[in-house]
Amino acid sequence: MHPKSEGQSAFPLTSNGRGIERNRMSITLTTESDETKMSLNSDESYSLSVTSAIIGSSVKVQVQIYGATFFGVRHGLESLGQLLAFDEENECLQIVAEAEIEDRPAFKxxxxxxxxxxxxxxxxxxxxxxxxxxxxxxxxxxxxxxxxxxxxxxxxxxxxxxxxxxxxxxxxxxxxxxxxxxxxxxxxxxxxxxxxxLPAHVGNGWNWGPLMGLGELAVCVNAEPWRQYCGQPPCGTLNVINNYTYLVxxxxxxxxxxxxDNDLFHMGGDEVFFPCWSSRQDMRDWLKNxxxxxxxxxxxxxxxxxxxxxxxxxxxxxxxxxxxxxxxxxxxxxxxxxxxxxxxxxxxxxxxxxxxxxxxxxxxxxxxxxxxxxxxxxxxxxxxxxxxxxxxxxxxxxxxxxxxxxxxxxxxxxxxxxxxxxxxxxxxxxxxxxxxxxxxxxxxxxxxxxxxxxxxxxxxxxTITVDARLAHHTNRMKNRGIHTDRLQPESCYQISGYCHDSNSRL
Structure with missing residues (x-):
């Protein structure tokens, strides 16, 4: 949502033909890194500055965004979008006159x-x-x-x-x-x-082994009654004593x-249900040996x-x-x-x-x-x-x-x-x-x-300010084509702060 910034009054950026001067905004994007592939340790920090100067009857707005990487620059652009608003009455974009932001994520x-x-x-x-x-x-x-x-x-x-x-x-x-x-x-x-x-949460897709001469790749597939063999239907667990399982x-x-192609891979590993394995003599023999x-x-x-x-x-x-x-x-x-x-x-x-x-x-x-x-x-x-x-x-x-x-x-x-x-x-x-x-x-x-x-x-x-900020950001996402859930009546958005329950826990 909104980053913290120091701001002044907003300037219109486009003309509506009703006497408002056409103002201009220039944006400079800078990064010193050629990193284009995100890793767990990619630097996503950025800085953003907005300055404005009155030149004659118009205003020139300059925006500078520096990112440690391309990904930081992108975040800066998202924050810039949050400093812009559309004035429906005057049919123009507005932006804060001055802003200085230094920003980085708390968690990678x-x-x-x-x-x-x-x-x-x-x-x-x-x-x-x-x-x-x-x-x-x-x-x-x-x-x-x-x-x-x-x-x-x-x-x-x-x-x-x-x-x-x-x-x-x-x-x-x-x-x-x-x-x-x-x-x-x-x-x-x-x-x-x-x-x-793996090794649990497998079944459909692993059930072709016997037809191809590889034996059972998964056991307890679609077993019933399912509560005896898995935590949720349909059942299935890898046959971990079949060497062909590891080949596949x-x-x-x-x-x-x-x-x-990245630096992380999720191996799953949850909800292994031992009664499936223990129901099989070959598994019991494996352990005994x-x-x-x-x-x-x-x-x-x-x-x-x-x-x-x-x-x-x-x-x-x-x-x-x-x-x-x-x-x-x-x-x-x-x-x-x-x-x-x-x-x-x-x-x-x-x-x-x-x-x-x-x-x-x-x-x-x-x-x-x-x-x-x-x-x-x-x-x-x-x-x-x-x-x-x-x-x-x-x-x-x-x-x-x-x-x-x-x-x-x-x-x-x-x-x-x-x-x-x-x-x-x-x-x-x-x-x-x-x-x-x-x-x-x-x-x-x-x-x-x-x-x-x-x-x-x-x-x-x-704090109470989060409610209004989230409502505004939700509208922003809706305007960008995201079908979000509704947070509150429109009136609460237009008279921000009046719908807050003072007795609720913050």
């Missing part, structure tokens, strides 16, 4: 996750998500590309994945489609990271890394091989993997070394596991479900499961990562965790059980805009 990872497996989201609609992210200075679009429901990512090395896993021939992401989306996003200051969720997985990693009866050892064996396959697919070069919090991050962290992995926290912000991850120096991304799950609160798709309270924009705005860390670590250790980059940032999540291209925008916006200000400036408190 400011993300949005979209689930494209449970319901397919067309590329055109993903581009609109990118557009809105750029308007809010959000910089990571995380695509949960595959799940047990469907496998829409087309693999040129293993085309059977979409043959058996896509909902239809028209609901597939080709490499060409995705590369187009990635370039579109990069030009708007957004990087895209893929998720291949390695080829998929190669295909994805060729398309998504290794002198253990703990299925966490089987999961750890998989994770080690998966990590090796990912590095191998990346030409032997290290790429940073991200995994969700899980039973492994809770009680078997020795399989996940802090120097190797980023942990994405989806459990509650106050749970003890969060403290342990921070104390053990894991780099973390917060997606705590008590504040950042955008799909919650719209009714349930399955019995009474996942019947959570709706997350208002206030919930997202108040999800202060510094306060969460201080709750677990205290002020001094939190300062260290922030300054060393251990707390990378946060990501809102839009799981798509009840989401598709027709309703996703209103579930994302403007709540994600409130989240974006939290991630960019990390304000100490929420």
């Amino acid at each position: 990872y400011r993300g949005v996750m979209v689930d494209t497996s449970r319901n397919f989201i067309p590329i055109l609609n993903l581009k609109k998500v990118v557009d809105a992210m750029s308007y809010n200075k959000l910089n990571v679009l995380h695509l949960h590309l595959t799940d047990s429901n469907s496998f829409p990512f087309y693999s040129k090395r293993i085309p059977y994945m979409t043959t058996y896993g896509a909902y239809s021939a028209s609901q597939i992401y080709t490499p060409k489609d995705l590369k187009d989306l990635i370039l579109y996003a990069r030009l708007r200051g957004v990087k895209i990271i893929p998720e291949l969720d 997985m390695g080829e998929l990693y190669k295909d994805m890394l060729e398309v998504f 290794r002198g253990t009866n703990d299925y966490m050892d089987l999961w750890g064996y998989f994770q080690g091989r998966a990590f090796d396959k990912l590095i191998e697919a990346n030409g032997g070069k290290y790429i940073t993997p991200i995994v969700w919090t899980s039973d492994m991050t809770n009680r078997a962290r020795h399989f996940l070394h802090p120097s190797d992995y980023i942990i994405q926290i989806w459990t509650g912000a106050t749970q003890y596991e969060v403290r342990e991850l921070l104390e053990n120096k894991y780099k973390v991304i917060f997606s705590n479900l008590d504040s950042l799950y955008l799909d919650h609160g719209f009714g349930t798709w399955l019995g009474l499961d996942h019947f959570w309270t709706i997350k208002t924009w206030q919930n997202l705005y108040d999800n202060d990562l510094i306060k969460i860390a201080e709750h677990h670590l205290g002020a001094n250790s939190t300062y260290y965790a922030i300054t060393t980059g251990q707390i990378l940032g946060a990501e809102v999540t839009l799981w798509s059980e009840k989401v598709d291209q027709h309703n996703m925008e209103m579930k994302l916006w403007p709540r994600s805009a409130a989240f974006a200000e939290r991630m960019w400036s990390s304000p100490q408190n929420r």
Whole structure:
């Protein structure tokens, strides 16, 4: 939303033919970096200055934007747009007469996750998500590309994945489609990271192995009654004792890394349901032959091989993997070394596991479900499961990562965790059980805009001015074609501040 600035009265910039002089604005953009590919450590800082001078009967406005990188310059341009307004009565643009802004993000990872497996989201609609992210200075679009429901990512090395896993021939992401989306996003200051969720959350798309002589690549696929085999239907978990599984997985990693050429890769890793594996004699025998009866050892064996396959697919070069919090991050962290992995926290912000991850120096991304799950609160798709309270924009705005860390670590250790980059940032999540291209925008916006200000400036408190600023920014997004949810009646926008409930908690 609005950056902090020092401003004076506004000047009109265009003539309406009613006696207003045509004023001029010149914009100078400067960067000393030739970086065109965003990484986790890209410098997104910028400075912006607006000066004006009266020359005769007209005004000359000069704008200078300096960015450490192209991405910083883009943020400066977004802030410039927030200093402009259209005067309907005089039919002209207006801009503040003077402004000086020095700006940089509080957190380097400011993300949005979209689930494209449970319901397919067309590329055109993903581009609109990118557009809105750029308007809010959000910089990571995380695509949960595959799940047990469907496998829409087309693999040129293993085309059977979409043959058996896509909902239809028209609901597939080709490499060409995705590369187009990635370039579109990069030009708007957004990087895209893929998720291949393993070893759980697989099924449809992995069920062709026996027909090709590779044996079962996944087990418990579409098993019933599903509650005995997985956390959510349709069921499916990788067959992690089948060597062909790793052959296929390695080829998929190669295909994805060729398309998504960046420094991060999401390996999934959540909700492994041991009763699926324990229902099989071959899995029980595998553990017995290794002198253990703990299925966490089987999961750890998989994770080690998966990590090796990912590095191998990346030409032997290290790429940073991200995994969700899980039973492994809770009680078997020795399989996940802090120097190797980023942990994405989806459990509650106050749970003890969060403290342990921070104390053990894991780099973390917060997606705590008590504040950042955008799909919650719209009714349930399955019995009474996942019947959570709706997350208002206030919930997202108040999800202060510094306060969460201080709750677990205290002020001094939190300062260290922030300054060393251990707390990378946060990501809102839009799981798509009840989401598709027709309703996703209103579930994302403007709540994600409130989240974006939290991630960019990390304000100490929420004040009454946020309400008016968010309402104004929501209108700005609507005018730029984003179908946002409505915050309040139009009258509250026009008489800003009069609709605030003085008894409500700020």
